[in-house]
Amino acid sequence: MNYARTFYKKPATCFPEALPIGNGHMGAMIYGGCECEKISLNHETLWSGLPLQPDPEDIRYPYFEQARELALAGQYYEAQTLLNQHFIAGQSEFYLPFGELFITYAYDNEAEVLDYERVLDMEQAICTVSYLRGDVKYTREYFLSYPDNVMAMKLHSSKPGTLNLALELTSQLRYAVQTKEHAMSLRGECPGKSRGSRPEVVYTYFEEPEKKGIHFGGDLKLIAHGGEVYAKENQLHVKAADEVIIYLAIESSFNGFDKLPFLEGKDYEGILKDTLDKALSQDYDTLKKRHIADYQELFGRTRLDLGESGRENLPTDERLKAFQEDHDDNSLYTLLYDFGRYLVIASSRENTLATNLQGIWNDEVQPKWRCNYTVNINTQMNYWPVLMCNMPECYKPLIDFTKMLSVTGKVSAANWYNAEGFTVHHNVDIWGMNAPAHSVHVGFWHGASGWLASAMYEYYEYTQDKEYLRNTGYPLMKEAALFYLSILCDRGDGKLALVPATSPENDFIYQDANKENKRSTVARTATMSDSIAKELFGQCLKAIAVLGLEENEFKNRLENACSKMDPLQTGKDGRLLEWDGDYEEPNPHNRHVSHLYPLHPGRLINWRDTPQLMDACKKTLAVRGDDGTGWSLAWKINFWARLRDGNRALDLLNMQLKYMEVGINGLSGGTYANLFDAHPPFQIDGNFGVVSGMIEMLVGYDGDEVTFLPALPQKWAKGSLTGVRTRGGKVYDIAWENGKLTECVCRE
Numbered sequence: 001m002n003y004a005r006t007f008y009k010k011p012a013t014c015f016p017e018a019l020p021i022g023n024g025h026m027g028a029m030i031y032g033g034c035e036c037e038k039i040s041l042n043h044e045t046l047w048s049g050l051p052l053q054p055d056p057e058d059i060r061y062p063y064f065e066q067a068r069e070l071a072l073a074g075q076y077y078e079a080q081t082l083l084n085q086h087f088i089a090g091q092s093e094f095y096l097p098f099g100e101l102f103i104t105y106a107y108d109n110e111a112e113v114l115d116y117e118r119v120l121d122m123e124q125a126i127c128t129v130s131y132l133r134g135d136v137k138y139t140r141e142y143f144l145s146y147p148d149n150v151m152a153m154k155l156h157s158s159k160p161g162t163l164n165l166a167l168e169l170t171s172q173l174r175y176a177v178q179t180k181e182h183a184m185s186l187r188g189e190c191p192g193k194s195r196g197s198r199p200e201v202v203y204t205y206f207e208e209p210e211k212k213g214i215h216f217g218g219d220l221k222l223i224a225h226g227g228e229v230y231a232k233e234n235q236l237h238v239k240a241a242d243e244v245i246i247y248l249a250i251e252s253s254f255n256g257f258d259k260l261p262f263l264e265g266k267d268y269e270g271i272l273k274d275t276l277d278k279a280l281s282q283d284y285d286t287l288k289k290r291h292i293a294d295y296q297e298l299f300g301r302t303r304l305d306l307g308e309s310g311r312e313n314l315p316t317d318e319r320l321k322a323f324q325e326d327h328d329d330n331s332l333y334t335l336l337y338d339f340g341r342y343l344v345i346a347s348s349r350e351n352t353l354a355t356n357l358q359g360i361w362n363d364e365v366q367p368k369w370r371c372n373y374t375v376n377i378n379t380q381m382n383y384w385p386v387l388m389c390n391m392p393e394c395y396k397p398l399i400d401f402t403k404m405l406s407v408t409g410k411v412s413a414a415n416w417y418n419a420e421g422f423t424v425h426h427n428v429d430i431w432g433m434n435a436p437a438h439s440v441h442v443g444f445w446h447g448a449s450g451w452l453a454s455a456m457y458e459y460y461e462y463t464q465d466k467e468y469l470r471n472t473g474y475p476l477m478k479e480a481a482l483f484y485l486s487i488l489c490d491r492g493d494g495k496l497a498l499v500p501a502t503s504p505e506n507d508f509i510y511q512d513a514n515k516e517n518k519r520s521t522v523a524r525t526a527t528m529s530d531s532i533a534k535e536l537f538g539q540c541l542k543a544i545a546v547l548g549l550e551e552n553e554f555k556n557r558l559e560n561a562c563s564k565m566d567p568l569q570t571g572k573d574g575r576l577l578e579w580d581g582d583y584e585e586p587n588p589h590n591r592h593v594s595h596l597y598p599l600h601p602g603r604l605i606n607w608r609d610t611p612q613l614m615d616a617c618k619k620t621l622a623v624r625g626d627d628g629t630g631w632s633l634a635w636k637i638n639f640w641a642r643l644r645d646g647n648r649a650l651d652l653l654n655m656q657l658k659y660m661e662v663g664i665n666g667l668s669g670g671t672y673a674n675l676f677d678a679h680p681p682f683q684i685d686g687n688f689g690v691v692s693g694m695i696e697m698l699v700g701y702d703g704d705e706v707t708f709l710p711a712l713p714q715k716w717a718k719g720s721l722t723g724v725r726t727r728g729g730k731v732y733d734i735a736w737e738n739g740k741l742t743e744c745v746c747r748e
């Protein structure tokens with residue numbers, strides 16, 4: 001068994017080299033500098049903007065109805081133009097960084113730094129930095145406790161009286177800092193409004209109380225052993241101490257998506273005080289023990305062992321580079337698996353918000369893609385491994401997220417589509433923004449509500465928690481299904497479909513009535529949208545049966561729809577069609593492979609019911625090509641696992657492990673030195689998608705029956721996986737040798 005840790009022989013020079021810690025609410029990135037330690041800080045609730053204020057008069061559905069007529073008549077381009085003019089509702093707000101803590105060291109001598117090490121210990125969720133300067137060993141230890149909601153830091157030197165430090169807190173938002181002896185407080189404010197796009201976003205801070213953005217604070221307390229502590233010009237200074245303990249708590253006034261953050265905000269200052277008082281009432285070691293116990297209870301639930309490779313003692317950046325030469329490092333996959341689970345626990349806990357595009361770690365005020373929730377794949381991927389890794393508690397933020405959207409998404413369903421239920425398009429923020437954003441190409445896509453609702457059913461499948469299904473899961477599924485039921489229409493051949501539709505961020509070329517080639521993103525139907533709806537309808541029917549509900553009218557509507565929908569068609573070359581025509585594709589290698597949704601994460605295409613479509617999926621992937629952004633590679637691992645081709649899945653996993661230099665943006669993914677997934681730039685989804693992909697390679701289904709090693713690559717001839725949770729709610733330990741299952745124990 002390998003010890004789960006990443007480590008480095010030098011400080012980080014940039015964000016994707018720094019080491020992440022988190023407790024779901026707060027996140028920190030540790031750089032580990034010797035002269036100056038930099039720690040980037042986040043709190044999950046720091047966003048620009050204010051609660052949504054929907055305008056009941058803002059009715060857009062007549063345009064939808066016109067676009068539908070145009071699409072049914074084959075006038076896709078015209079439908080697209082109309083929707084571009086009338087359907088787009090703006091942009092999401094931005095996830096913003098709290099700021100930075102700098103700890104500047106002053107040394108008594110000029111000695112060279114030796115034996116430098118920076119470690120992220122994922123067995124304990126603790127980050128350490130250590131080095132020698134002359135005869136003094138300096139160490140730092142950091143963790144972010146979920147039970148005590150505080151960041152704890154211990155700075156130590158082996159020789160009494162040699163710790164000389166200055167601490168400074170800064171922010172890129174509007175802020176002020178106050179220092180007192182042994183304490184420092186930052187008070188800040190998020191802008192109430194953002195306008196424009198990166199790199200020219202304009203933020204506005206309002207003075208009117210009802211327009212004021214989220215207020216926040218970070219309070220720091222310092223305890224020095226030996227030496228002297230004093231405050232000077234916004235800095236806290238420590239002179240000649242032996243050891244310093246620091247506690248930092250961050251809170252904000254955010255009080256829910258529908259509350260004005262200033263007028264109806266949380267008493268974050270009171271909470272900060274209570275949090276720090278509680279932390280200070282315990283000693284550091286007690287706090288640390290509570291943190292480790294809390295973390296290990298989750299992290300220890302599953303284990304993957306693929307054997308040792310002999311490279312475990314190489315610093316992680318060098319190890320990644322060695323992997324580019326040859327792939328003989330099975331325990332690097334295990335490390336990636338552990339890192340993904342570590343990130344789940346560090347970013348998504350009960351009563352925290354769902355993870356955004358970067359989890360909770362973001363140091364930019366104008367982050368890429370607004371660091372929002374992108375729900376045409378990314379947010380969902382963040383949660384793929386969570387249930388399999390037997391951490392249902394960590395799935396709860398996605399449930400809360402869907403609940404919020406079921407409220408705010410009602411307006412979009414009613415005003416944009418004249419429909420029942422709720423709907424969600426591709427971009428969401430902390431305020432529940434969900435209407436079509438940005439442009440029709442990305443924004444006219446109403447699949448997110450259905451996809452999230454199916455993810456609600458998955459929670460039941462993995463936990464078998466009927467109370468949850470009755471009170472939470474099913475009501476959300478039903479509301480999401482009602483939306484699709486209300487807008488289904490005859491697509492022109494007696495079959496029901498969602499018309500018009502887009503396939504996320506892709507387009508096609510068709511010939512219009514004048515035989516002219518036109519390019520459009522809007523089609524009559526799209527395989528993904530119809531599959532999302534059909535999958536959800538089937539899950540609603542199962543839930544009705546499981547719960548024994550008298551839902552006759554709804555059930556009839558679902559059954560009628562299912563019998564009249566036919567989303568899965570193949571084209572002349574045997575590929576699964578992405579739209580309802582065999583169109584020319586201007587972008588055949590598009591990173592999204594949305595039409596394979598029914599293969600993964602959906603289950604409409606599977607070996608038992610639709611074996612003939614497996615080949616169509618393989619052909620689709622062959623033409624799409626392997627390369628793609630980090631999340632695209634990760635998705636393809638999951639596809640190939642479901643197609644039961646382990647070697648192909650492993651090829652994709654190897655591509656995901658391509659060493660990514662910083663500063664590159666683009667569409668060819670990889671992994672940064674700190675193991676963060678590179679879109680590039682950093683996007684966290686791929687870190688989670690690889691974990692579910694690895695499990696999909698080892699655990700599959702034949703109908704509802706669990707099967708093991710469905711896609712075992714030759715290189716993983718021997719191994720074990722313990723504590724894996726499966727649909728049906730059972731937890732298994734398995735082991736295999738020479739590619740054959742040797743052990744299979746059902747634990748629960």
Ligand code: FUC
Pocket residue numbers: 357369374378442505591629631679683
């Ligand atoms: C979707 C993707 C991009 C990126 C963005 C956040 O729009 O197509 O690749 O992941 O979300």
